[in-house]
Amino acid sequence: MLDETTGRRLFHGWIIVIALFLILLFTGGGGFYVFPVYIDSLINEFGWSMTQISASAAVWAIVFGFSAPLVGLLIARFGVRFTMLSAAGASALTLLGFATMRELWMLYAIQILAGFAVAGTTLVPSQTLITNWFNVYRGRAMSWAMLGIGSGGFLLPPLNEFLIRHLGWRTAWAAGALIVIGVVVPLIVFFIRTRPSDLGLVQDGRLTPGSTITNPSGLSVRQATRTPEFWLLCSIYVLQLTGLSTMNFHFVPFATRQAAFPSQTAAGFFGIMLGFSLAGRLFFGWLADRRNPAAALAGAAVLLAIGPAVLLLVCIRLGIRESHFLWLYALPFGLGVGGNAVLLPVIVGRCFGERHFSKLMGLIMGGFAIGILAGIPAAGKLYDLTGSYAVPFSVSVAAFLVSGLFALLVRPGRLQRAFLSSP
Secondary structure: OOOOOOOOOOOHHHHHHHHHHHHHHHHHHHHHHOHHHHHHHHHHHHOOOHHHHHHHHHHHHHHHHHHHHHHHHHHHHHOHHHHHHHHHHHHHHHHHHHHHOOOHHHHHHHHHHHHHHHHHHOHHHHHHHHHHHOOOOHHHHHHHHHHHHHHHHHHHHHHHHHHHHHHOHHHHHHHHHHHHHHHHHHHHHHHOOOOHHHHOOOHHHOOOOOOOOOOOOEOOHHHHHOOHHHHHHHHHHHHHHHHHHHHHHHHHHHHHHHOOOOHHHHHHHHHHHHHHHHHHHHHHHHHHOOOOHHHHHHHHHHHHHHHHHHHHHHHHHOOOOOHHHHHHHHHHHHHHHHHHHHHHHHHHHHHHEOOOHHHHHHHHHOOHHHHHHHHHHHHHHHHHHHOOOHHHHHHHHHHHHHHHHHHHHOOHHHHHHHHHHOO
16 A cells, blocks of 8 residues: 555555545446436426336436547546546536436436436446556555445335435535535545656656656557457447346336345345445456456456346246345346446456547447347337237346356467567
8 A cells, every 4th residue: 555656654646546446436336326206206207208218317317328439538638637637527416406407308418417427427438547556556446436326226225215205306406416416426526646756756656776666558549459358358348238138127116026035134135246246346456456357357248147047047048036046046146247347448448448438348339329228128028919028038048158258369468578578
């Protein structure tokens, strides 16, 4: 933890990790997990249908996906702090908009702004920071920062549900805006810096005798996009997101409607799965610093595949309705979710270097909308047609396993010499 360039007790990179944990707890946990808590309130207040509200979520997903490349370009041009501050401002406006909306068209307009706000305050900026500030400890730093999203997903939905019950849904959303302004914005202003060189430091806080601070190395965007690794990683991202969106959105409806578990049991095991994902983030972050992260991603893909495979076999094929079997879903799937959150950005950094990481990560995450649309609405349509989740869950198993095979084809070391020697 010691910063060897200055003798400080704590390397500023770790301060950034702590700040990112807190930022992502609110922006990621809130952006990815909180909206469903408000659906019943919107239906009761306005009489909107589930289809109308779900369509607004699809708008959010599309904008989020297309915003990722834009966020990468903004970071490359203006730096992480400016980009995150701009998106945090948009986030506060979004939450105030939710708190004051009165027409359906307003919901769709706000979701457009929300897509950019979440993209600009979560994955691409935080992953860029960790990649810039860490090399030896990159996996562990990534895991601790990404732990903020999982923690937010675990803590914020019940907190918002409590606020809705006691203060009303409009006040609950307004409270979120105050948190962004009072907590997230100061953290960005005081602690976020794009690169170690901005403070006269180096990656990991390590500077050996006779060495100097150097510019970040890496392939150009053109060079990177001409490699098979780039397209393999794009495919892995879309495949895993297809399966993840299907399982995360449809697990509770499956457990209550098809498997006939009580709603409390379904929601409880979804929460347990998210709890295991926190452990998965820490484990795979530790593993990424010691082993080939691409092989670790393949292992995480197998764990992800076990989750829907268990539900297919136990609940659908065998018709077993005993809740303790759901542990066989929650444990491996949760660990795999944690690995998915940590490993992909580590691999991108190892393959292509830090120089254009934000642009490349943004391009890869441009597939977000494809994965979401291939997962959530497609699975819902298949359920409506067949009355069963057997086909969607089978597709998820296949998507996870194919992504694991693709991960085994990625060779980060093959590109190391190329980007280290690029100008």
